[in-house]
Amino acid sequence: MDLQDIGAELPFSGAARANCIPAFAAMQSFSTHCAAVMQASDSQTQNGIVPAITRALTLFGTVPVIVLGLLVGLFDYQIRRVQAEAHVTATARTVVEDLALFLNAHQGAVAQLASLFPVGAGHAPEIEPSQRALDSLRRSFPGFLTAIVADADGRIIAGSTNENNTAGLAWRQLSVADRPYFRFAREQRRPYLSSVFIGRGFGHDLLCAASAPVFGSKGEVIAVVQGAMTLGTLAGAFESAASQPDLELLVLDSDGRVAFRSESLPYEVLQTTDKEFDDLPRQADEFSAQALRMAGLSPQSYIAARGFTPEGWSVVAVRSSASIMRLTLIDMGLVLALAVAVGIAASALGRRYATGLLQPVVAIAERLDGISIAAHPQAEPHAWRFAELTRLEAAFARMTQRLATSYRKLQDDFETESALRVQLARAQVQTERMDRELTVARDIQLAMVPSETALDLVSDTVELAGLLEPARAVGGDFFNVVAVDENTLSFFIGDVSDKGVPAALFMARLVTLLDGPLRRGDFPSEVLARVGRHLAIDNPADMFATCLVGRVDLSSGQLRLASAGHDAPMLMHVQGDVELVRIDGGPALGIEADADYPEVGLKLHQGDVLLLFTDGLVEATKLDGEMFGMTRLQDVLTGLRSRSAHQVVMAMAQVVRQFQADKPPNDDLCMLCLRMPPELSRQVVQDGDLLQSHGLENLPALLDAMERRLRFLGFRQSTRDDARLVAEEIFTNACLHGQRGPAEVTCEIRSVPYEGGLFLELMDDGSPFNPLAQNLPDVDADLDDREVGGLGVFLVRTLTSEANYHRAGEHNVLQLVLGSEQKFQRSVT
């Protein structure tokens, strides 16, 4: 199975999968790589490490031996050459000494025999004694092939050979007078040594003759003794002296003719060598390595030495450089053979070593494949040749087991997680649907309590303000105010026992039930009793609600209150003192079918504020559990003296929110506030259609009163707004820009419907000021060039269709018409 397939089959979660996929890809590419390597190692073994190490070790084992062999060969040649030189010299010297000794000894023996030769009475050698003397000589010196004695005339007197004496006798009377050895000894009267020659009569031995004169009593030469030496006896000695192979010997007599030559040398016995060896040093302990121009020899390098005997004989020892090189090459051949042997050994050992080293790597690769394919690694590591590798593989085995365990755990976790994810997704879909439904439900519920605008429209006289903030999407708190007639208002506030959707549904039912009796003008106790009965009889969910119902007569200020287990309201008198209205209420709605809800009656004065609320207000809690509480409510309310109903509600809500800080509200927040119209005599005087106030501070109250009057008169909102704007601009000017202080100016408004529009008369006792005579600002000028100011008068002039100003006594009087195209005539006073 391909790794990618494994990855696809394993159901990883989003994050885990995102993390794992690169790992899978890496593993896959790794396994592909491994497969490629394994394939390569199958088909091309030269790419493996084992052969590489083997080759390296073979190379590193062989090359030094070869280099060493070459060096050894070089030294070997040099040493052999030095040795050859010494040997050649030594051989030459030894052979010369042997030759000199041989020649000297035989020559001396002949000379001695001559000096002691037995001479007879006739002053001539006698035959018999001579014969004995010669035989004695030859016995003493076997090197002599023959020995003879000749008389002064050259006739042989006696002779000795290896043959019998008869042979010697046969020589008698033979003349040797022509022989150089006789002539030299006879004439020169001293011993003589001949050069080499071939003997006559006794075979063809190569001979050398030594002779000496025998002197008579008067000093005359009476005979000559001669011995002929066979050089053949020396040949064995020469051969043994040249025992070293490749060493050649050449012995030359005093005439430069060859007396002995090694077999391999191209010389013949008795051949004259001319001056071929004259370049050689004359001393035997010197040598020459020059190329010798020997006849028949190829010109090549030779080592040669030459020695001379006192008789002028010489010995030449020769050795060719080629022979030395041959030996050196044999040595080097041995060394190279050794190198090859070492290389083969190193190769075998290296292969074994590398195999031992790399087997664990192959094993680890196999384990990796095992994990990749099956995730079931072998448990037991092998015991390798090297402790470090065994440890490495053991560590690797532990790691792979751990990996496999984690891998399986990951799979398990993922299965669990994906199941949870499916559940979560379903739950999210459901939650979203419920959220949408709840949002709609909230809108519907909030529409069940009157909006700010709706409250404004309920009464012209009483200020009304309400607030509902469900803690959840929907809640169980509610309130409403209805105008029973022009003079009577009924209202209620309540709190369903539960929260959320059930409470909201119950609340909807309750609001509907309360609405009918309230609008009919029923008194609070009747309303509660009727609705309570209705709810208690048919209450499948056993829910209940607290409720406070009130009814106020606006003309008298008489207030009737009844409570079904609801929090008592707060009453703030116009003087600022706050009291909790005490009500002995009945049980909560929905509990008892027949319950009494006794009414409380009290009188509201002008400017009094009645604040109704649910327990979400006083039971609002901080994080540390501290509750807002009745005392705090009382204190806050005290601080809101002479504020409008709206301001009271907003300020109270603000304080509660701050009190709860970041903690989400635990209950719905619901308030309803009634404020009786402030006592006009204190701020605004109303006399028919005339309204009057004193000072800038009371200007809003004056304008409020005017608006209420205009509303009462049925003027549209836009006209009321225009009137308010005009009056505000004129009176603000009068208060702020006159010589009197802002608090000192008295303002009066008279408002009368006029020809489908509104006639306004604005009077103040400020400094004389005619707004109609002012230069109007150029509103078409570039805004950046315009001054801030002068707009109020411009507005007044724009919004009014007619305007008239006059000063009456201490008063500015401005007569204006709004909302009508009709001109009005200036009233004459």
Added chain:
Amino acid sequence: MSLRIHIGERIRDRQVVAVEGRLDSISYHELDRQITPVIEDAEVNTLVFDLDKLDYISSAGIRSVFRARKALAARGGRVLIVNPQAQVEKVFDIVKAVPVKEIFRSTEELDHYLDRIQKRIVSGDDD
């Protein structure tokens, strides 16, 4: 019914101030006081007065808006008006304290306008 002011979160260089109730010669001080930090905030380049719940305005309130406009114009900023109610729009029309093109009937209109401005800045169009 008096004045309530909600100063919202600043979004980039844009600050929305919602004004509710009645903006007149008595209450304009409160507006001046509350928007002073906004006007002095150099980060604010566009000050939007959301007048959806402003029922009434007199010349004193107009002057407050006018002053805010001048203060922002001094550093290249602007004051925009959105959702003016009937009375307020009428007064704005009369005194022309704010150019008509800087008054928007709805938040959508305003957003569209601001997007256009933004694109113009991004594209480097000088117009």
